[in-house]
Amino acid sequence: MKHFTIPIFVPHLGCPRQCSFCNQKTITGVRSMTPPAASRQIEAHLATIPRDAHVEIAFFGGSFTAIPRAEMEALLQAAAPYVASGQVSSVRTSTRPDAIDGDVLELLSHYGVKTIELGIQSTSPQVLSACRRGHTTEDCYRAARLIVSRGFTLGGQMMIGLPSSSPADEVETARAIIAMGAKEARIYPVVVFADTPLAEDAAKGLYAPLTVAEAAERTVAPMEILLDAHVKLLRVGLCETESLHAPGQVVGGACHPAMGELCYSALYRKRMREAISRLALPKQSNLKISVAPGKLSMAIGQKRCNDTTIRKEYALESLKIVEDPALVGFELRVDLLSSEKGSS
Numbered sequence: 431m432k433h434f435t436i437p438i439f440v441p442h443l444g445c446p447r448q449c450s451f452c453n454q455k456t457i458t459g460v461r462s463m464t465p466p467a468a469s470r471q472i473e474a475h476l477a478t479i480p481r482d483a484h485v486e487i488a489f490f491g492g493s494f495t496a497i498p499r500a501e502m503e504a505l506l507q508a509a510a511p512y513v514a515s516g517q518v519s520s521v522r523t524s525t526r527p528d529a530i531d532g533d534v535l536e537l538l539s540h541y542g543v544k545t546i547e548l549g550i551q552s553t554s555p556q557v558l559s560a561c562r563r564g565h566t567t568e569d570c571y572r573a574a575r576l577i578v579s580r581g582f583t584l585g586g587q588m589m590i591g592l593p594s595s596s597p598a599d600e601v602e603t604a605r606a607i608i609a610m611g612a613k614e615a616r617i618y619p620v621v622v623f624a625d626t627p628l629a630e631d632a633a634k635g636l637y638a639p640l641t642v643a644e645a646a647e648r649t650v651a652p653m654e655i656l657l658d659a660h661v662k663l664l665r666v667g668l669c670e671t672e673s674l675h676a677p678g679q680v681v682g683g684a685c686h687p688a689m690g691e692l693c694y695s696a697l698y699r700k701r702m703r704e705a706i707s708r709l710a711l712p713k714q715s716n717l718k719i720s721v722a723p724g725k726l727s728m729a730i731g732q733k734r735c736n737d738t739t740i741r742k743e744y745a746l747e748s749l750k751i752v753e754d755p756a757l758v759g760f761e762l763r764v765d766l767l768s769s770e771k772g773s774s
């Protein structure tokens with residue numbers, strides 16, 4: 431059955447904080463959300479979705495459960511008729527860890543919320559403090575425990591390249607997300623938005639954002655940890671919204687229209703190197719690398735960067751990168767071809 435998500439962006443509504451990296455209006459491209467507007471969006475999406483599809487309404491952006499109770503309930507009520515009629519199977523929300531408690535979870539459950547994504551961002555106390563998150567590492571664990579124990583599906587959101595964050599912190603955060611019982615995750619390399627404390631710090635030289643290429647490389651380790659633990663990676667890199675690319679909105683960091691694809695390509699590059707290093711390759715070898723169906727463009731990389739890099743690094747005579755229906759996920763297989771000339 432095909433799955434569709436109807437995203438309802440709730441920017442900054444009720445969020446009591448100003449994390450140093452956050453400019454929700456720019457990220458979501460939306461400036462406000464009302465229950466009638468939410469209903470109109472749901473109707474508009476449903477009109478384009480096949481009747482037999484699995485449909486989910488997702489309240490994203492801001493901190494959904496930090497919205498004043500009446501406003502939050504009004505938005506949930508806007509979604510409720512579609513859940514009751516069976517047109518929509520479930521609802522998901524995203525929120526911050528210190529905006530979760532037993533009462534909120536009871537309300538969410540009442541309105542058909544099945545999945546809660548926690549904006550964890552980092553489990554390092556230093557990083558949380560440097561980002562002015564306003565909650566502790568223990569808040570993340572406490573919220574996750576409550577969510578899982580009440581039978582919700584937990585999603586964990588984390589960031590790459592935050593102030594004070596090291597690659598080791600990010601690996602630790604990915605491991606913590608698994609330990610918390612998350613079944614899903616999103617990884618966001620930092621994009622520096624205008625009019626944020628992070629942009630000010632970057633302008634003063636107090637924070638050095640990762641470049642697109644650095645962020646792609648650094649995202650690989652957390653991605654691998656999560657994928658190896660069978661945590662579903664729902665997204666890597668921010669959604670491309672119009673305002674993300676509007677002039678002056680982004681002042682640095684990992685802003686690229688295909689950031690996720692770049693990260694997956696970096697993952698393939700790493701796996702190709704590991705697999706080839708296990709072979710005793712004669713000089714001028716002809717290699718075939720097979721990947722799962724649908725993964726060819728990520729494996730080859732943008733502008734054929736993986737193809738070019740691997741050929742050069744291993745002084746290959748030829749390299750074919752092909753799909754193999756026997757492979758799944760991000761598996762790959764390297765075969766040494768005899769004297770045949772390959773092409774890719």
Ligand code: SF4
Nearest residue numbers: 445447448449452492
């Ligand atoms: S808690 Fe979320 S919405 Fe609020 S400022 Fe931080 S990142 Fe933005």
